[in-house]
Amino acid sequence: MMPIWxxxxxxxxxxxxxxxxxxxxxxxxxxxxxxxxxxxxxGGKNVSPFSKPESAHEIFKEAGVPRKQKVTTFNVTDDAIIxxxxxxxxxxxxxxxxxxxxxxTIGKGFQGVVKRWGFKGQPASHGQTKTHRRPGAISTxxxxxxxxxxxxxxxxxxxxRTSFGLKVWRINTKHxxxxxxxSVPGHTNCLVKVRDSKxxxxxxxxxxxxxxxxxxxxxxxxxxxxxxxxxxQFTDPSVTLA
Amino acid sequence: RVSSDGKPxxxxxxxxxxxxxxxxxxxxxxxxxxxxxxxxxxxDPLKYYIERKDMIQRRKVFNIPxxxxxxxxxxxxxxPYASDKSKRFVGxxxxxxxxxxxxxxxxxxxxxxxxxxxxxxxxxxxIQAIEVLKLEKRLDENLMYLRDALPEYSTFNxxxxxxxxxxxxxxxxxxxxxxxxxxPWSKRWERPKYNIKGIKFELPEHKMKAAKxxxxxxxxxxxxxxYDTSKIEEKIRKELSEELEK
Numbered sequence: 001m002m003p004i005w006x007x008x009x010x011x012x013x014x015x016x017x018x019x020x021x022x023x024x025x026x027x028x029x030x031x032x033x034x035x036x037x038x039x040x041x042x043g044g045k046n047v048s049p050f051s052k053p054e055s056a057h058e059i060f061k062e063a064g065v066p067r068k069q070k071v072t073t074f075n076v077t078d079d080a081i082i083x084x085x086x087x088x089x090x091x092x093x094x095x096x097x098x099x100x101x102x103x104x105t106i107g108k109g110f111q112g113v114v115k116r117w118g119f120k121g122q123p124a125s126h127g128q129t130k131t132h133r134r135p136g137a138i139s140t141x142x143x144x145x146x147x148x149x150x151x152x153x154x155x156x157x158x159x160x161r162t163s164f165g166l167k168v169w170r171i172n173t174k175h176x177x178x179x180x181x182x183s184v185p186g187h188t189n190c191l192v193k194v195r196d197s198k199x200x201x202x203x204x205x206x207x208x209x210x211x212x213x214x215x216x217x218x219x220x221x222x223x224x225x226x227x228x229x230x231x232x233q234f235t236d237p238s239v240t241l242a
Numbered sequence: 243r244v245s246s247d248g249k250p251x252x253x254x255x256x257x258x259x260x261x262x263x264x265x266x267x268x269x270x271x272x273x274x275x276x277x278x279x280x281x282x283x284x285x286d287p288l289k290y291y292i293e294r295k296d297m298i299q300r301r302k303v304f305n306i307p308x309x310x311x312x313x314x315x316x317x318x319x320x321x322p323y324a325s326d327k328s329k330r331f332v333g334x335x336x337x338x339x340x341x342x343x344x345x346x347x348x349x350x351x352x353x354x355x356x357x358x359x360x361x362x363x364x365x366x367x368x369i370q371a372i373e374v375l376k377l378e379k380r381l382d383e384n385l386m387y388l389r390d391a392l393p394e395y396s397t398f399n400x401x402x403x404x405x406x407x408x409x410x411x412x413x414x415x416x417x418x419x420x421x422x423x424x425x426p427w428s429k430r431w432e433r434p435k436y437n438i439k440g441i442k443f444e445l446p447e448h449k450m451k452a453a454k455x456x457x458x459x460x461x462x463x464x465x466x467x468x469y470d471t472s473k474i475e476e477k478i479r480k481e482l483s484e485e486l487e488k
Contacts, residue, residue, distance in 0.1 A: 002293060003344045009320060009368040016289055175288060188285055232367045234299035239367040241320045241327050 004169055004179065005232040009239045014169055015184045017101070017192055019176040021046045022088040023065045027081055028073075037075045040082060043068030045191060070191045080212040090176040091214035093194070095228035097168045098202035099178075102193040103186035107158030117151040161185045165199045171226040273308045276338060277345030277364065278478050282469050293342040294478070298485045300365050307372060311335050312380035312416065314398055315349060317362055318371040328370060331360055332400050336385035350388060352397040357389065375404045378416040381440040390427040391420045391441075434458075 004014045026041040033039050041059065049057060049067040060067050063084045093099065113119045113135045121133045135153075139146045163184055170179040178194065186192055196206070214220075227233055278297070280290040300306075309315060314334050321329040333349030336359070340346045345364045350357065362369060375398075388396045395418075419442035422431075431438050432450060434457035443450060461467065 002289075002342065003363070003365075005367050009366070011363075011366070016292070018286070018288070172292065175292065177292065188283075234296055234365075235303065236367075238304055238370045239320050240370065241322045 001183065002179075006230045007232050007239065009232075009241070012169070012181060013183070014179045014181060017178045017180055017184070017194060019088065019090040019092075019178065020044060021066075021068070023063060023068070024082045024084050024086050024088065025059050025063045025065065025068070025071060026084050030078075035075065038078060038081060039073045040076045041071055041073055042088065043071045045069040072193050074195065082212050086213070087216065089173070089214050089216060090171050090178050091173050091222055091226075092210060093168050093171060093178055094206070094209055095168050095170055095226050095231075096205070096207075097209065098197040098199070098205050099166050099168055099180060100162050100164050100195050100197050100199075101166055101180060101184045102160055102162040102195070103184060103190055105157045105159055105161050105185045106187050108156040110154065111156040112153045113151065116153060116156045119151070165197050165202060167228075169228050169231055172224065173222045173226065174224045272479060274475055274479055274482070275306070275308075275345075277341050278482070279341070279471050279474060281341050290342065294481065295485075296343060297365060298482065302486065304369075305372075306364060307374050309335060309347075309372075309374050309377075310379050310413065311338060311383050311385055312378055313374055314376040314402065315347075316371075316373045316375055316402075317349065317360075317369060319362070319366075320368045320370060330400075331358075332375065332398055332402060333358075333360070334385070334388070334396065334398060336388055350385075350396050351400075352393045353400070355393070357393065357396060359389075373404060375402050377405070377407050378414050380416055380418070382438050384436075385440070386429070387420070387422070387427075387431045387436075387438060387441055390429075390431065391422050395420050 001013055001015050004012050006012070022042060022044045024040055025043045028039040028041065030036070030038050043060070043065065045068060046066045047069040049060075052067065057067060059071070065085060108115070112133055114121050114133045119135060122128050122131045122136070124132060135151075138150055138152070163182065166184070167181040168178060169181060171177070172179075180194075184192060210220075214222075232239065278294060280287070312335065314332065316330060316332045318328050318330045320327060331349060331351070333351035336348050336350050338345070338347045340363075343365045346361050347364065348359055348361045350359045352358070418440065420440055421442055421444070425445075429436065430453070431441060432443055432445060432453040434454060
């Protein structure tokens with residue numbers, strides 16, 4: 001995570017996400033998947049092929065791509081279908097877009113009710129016998145049972161969570177890095193899924209994005225760094241508020 | 243001298259003078275700002291490389307002078323609420339923290355009997371100028387104890403003139419021992435974990451002895467805590483000098 005400054009001098013915290021060896025693996029049509037839209041399977045980050053059996057390598061062999069660590073699905077409209085085997089780059093996103101980021105949260109192991117659900121526990125003194133971080137009562141007398149989903153101690157973390165509506169501030173096309181506003185679930189160097197935001201406020205946000213994706217062998221020559229309009233670039237002199 | 247024949251001895255030219263190149267010697271003492279050294283961790287080094295590129299870019303446009311803890315600096319920042327839209331603050335640097343673009347330094351001064359500390363970010367675009375008014379290192383790297391010292395040690399004239407300095411000289415170390423206000427202090431500065439050499443402790447002997455109880459003499463032999471930055475520093479220095487000359 002890094003600080004970033006706007007032209008008015010305000011500071012925002014930014015997370016760096018690297019797009020590492022992403023390829024489209026397979027196209028699943030609407031009827032095949034049984035959903036409302038077609039799906040594209042995308043894999044990221046190359047990994048050694050020797051730790052999985054040959055049967056698991058079929059998808060990768062069809063696409064002609066080394067084995068990937070993570071395979072995710074993206075719901076895609078029919079005009080945005082991409083041929084399997086095309087590489088995806090960070091330039092697929094543009095500064096000023098809004099994005100949802102999904103990832104597995106940091107695993108905390110088996111945790112008690114105070115840390116896991118934020119219960120208040122009991123006082124430290126005034127006669128409490130061996131009861132300081134316990135849940136207390138779990139149900140009422142009339143219910144005569146414990147409801148499903150009662151908050152109790154258990155394994156915390158290591159589940160998929162999404163941060164919605166994160167602004168993309170800057171894109172580095174040389175190293176394929178996306179600068180995303182705020183924090184993102186997961187530990188450092190973990191795998192993350194970045195998707196156009198589904199929030200209704202940002203529905204009409206993308207003005208001329210690269211559609212269906214950014215192709216590196218095309219005619220477009222992008223500069224090394226793409227900045228949002230409001231970012232203070234370090235090539236400019238210091239901010240003077242008039 | 244006894245000559246071989248009766249003739250005078252052959253003219254021996256004087257030995258050639260040995261030239262000590264001052265420039266190469268100066269380069270060995272180069273200063274590397276502490277925020278360039280990456281902390282120990284599991285982050286990808288690519289992140290530090292990209293951050294360094296941004297830091298170098300900022301340093302090309304705006305001059306960040308070499309300074310240590312104990313220097314007296316004057317910082318002009320852009321302020322939307324001031325009448326001139328800019329604000330100048332003079333103070334002694336008591337601490338330099340943070341790594342990478344978020345590096346900060348805290349300046350302290352006593353203005354009209356009120357102690358004021360302001361934490362500035364080195365790479366913030368609001369900073370318009372940093373001037374070093376007085377160069378002197380102190381005995382410690384963290385001067386937070388000035389909060390509990392007598393206010394005369396933290397007062398600096400706001401209209402101080404910059405003290406002139408020769409470029410090639412070593413930065414002088416001020417071995418000042420500061421006198422403190424009566425206890426209680428904000429932190430127990432006599433304890434060995436702070437390792438402060440710049441205070442003149444006027445505490446009774448038994449209190450100083452009792453404070454030594456909290457010393458951890460095994461820490462200096464702990465090999466897992468060692469972080470040898472010499473090779474990293476060399477690489478970064480090379481990178482910096484190459485980039486800044488462009």
